[in-house]
Amino acid sequence: MARYSPSIQQLIVQLSELPGIGKKSAQRMAFHILAMEDEKARALTESIDNARKLVKRCSVCQNLTDSDPCYVCSDGMRDKTTVMVVETPQDVSTFERMHEYKGLYHVLHGVFDPLKHKSIGDTTITQLVSRLSSHSEIKEVIVATNQTAEGNATALYLARLIAPSGIKVTRLASGLPMGSDIEYADDLTLASALRGRVDLTEN
Amino acid sequence: MARYSPSIQQLIVQLSELPGIGKKSAQRMAFHILAMEDEKARALTESIDNARKLVKRCSVCQNLTDSDPCYVCSDGMRDKTTVMVVETPQDVSTFERMHEYKGLYHVLHGVFDPLKHKSIGDTTITQLVSRLSSHSEIKEVIVATNQTAEGNATALYLARLIAPSGIKVTRLASGLPMGSDIEYADDLTLASALRGRVDLTEN
DSSP states (O other), rough: OOOOOOOHHHHHHHHSSTOOOOOHHHHHHHHHHSOHHHHHHHHHHHHHHHHHHEEEEEEEEEEOEEESSSSTTTTSOTTTEEEESSSHHHHHHHHHHHOOOSSSSEOOOOBBBBBGGGGGGGGHHHHHHHHHHHHTTEEEEEOOOOOOHHHHHHHHHHHHGGGGGTOOOEEOOSSTTTTOGGGOOHHHHHHHHHHOOOOSSOO | OOOHHHHHHHHHHHHHHHHTHHHHHHHHHHHHHHHHOOHHHHHHHHHHHHHHHOOEOTTTTTTEESSSSOTTTTTTOOOEEEEEESSHHHHHHHHHHHHHHSSSEESSSOOOOOOTTTTTGGGHHHHHHHHHHHHHHHOOOEEEEOOOOOOOOHHHHHHHHHGGGEEEEEEOOOSSOOOGGGGGGOOHHHHHHHOOOOOOOOO
């Protein structure tokens, strides 16, 4: 282990606990932070404190936001008949970047994951159910959880939970990515693309 | 650009200014920080504030330290006749990890770099010169700057500057790394290894 003075050592330890930051990166970041101008360093710690103070969950869609309701839920131009269920706030941002989807969101903040002891109570499914029952204008729920075992299990659970209310539940298509070569596709993706094949003669 | 609430956006911007942190990593770090327990988040910002408050340059070797003189300079067991000149505090840590070098250090905090407008004044060469003249026990200066154009120029400059005082100035050997294949060595390294060849029959 490299030897640094206690406060540098402590800074490196704290930084290396951030996701994706190894020991080398943490060292580099620590010395960068030590060399920063006062104003810059203050901006960094203030942005951490500020975000942690201001950010809360939107009372409607559970996305992380400074203002409640969030900018999507308070946008009068959005299609209020459709709700897309995603796992994380990052997913909302990804769909918004696409500028294609005009409906609302619901952020689960997780999925079922027996291995990590994550159950329904660790997601915002309860809030989703009460939202669906109190907003009769919602006609479709698009489940956009990840294409993983956990994401799929959560999607199936949601479909069974919501179906009795008469609301349509759909799932994002799975299959070959655009521009991809069949030669390099993995077996699961190929099987899923085959099962989900679409009829080109249908019109 | 992804859309997040202002305080999340601000946090991502600040984090992405750290070295080696791209937009994606900054996003991941930001959401991790938002999800941290209060205590953990406080430990992070406090470690930044603390390090910036406590860390100063050692008045002897210019290494970054909490206490002055630093742990190397205040260690009575070190060989006080030898000073190794390095570019950064990280370099000191690298040599200390090796447990082979028992002398003292001098941290330049930079090298000459005309392209980045770095001259002698941006290094601690002045402090090195006055240290050498006031500590007559120093017999050798080992220049351990990087094997770059800037590192080499700095080494040559130091050799010319110090030589008149009668102190021996040496430079770390350059050549093929241990365990390396000649087939994969670059031309500059090969040429340097050839120029610096050692006589195996000499004894």
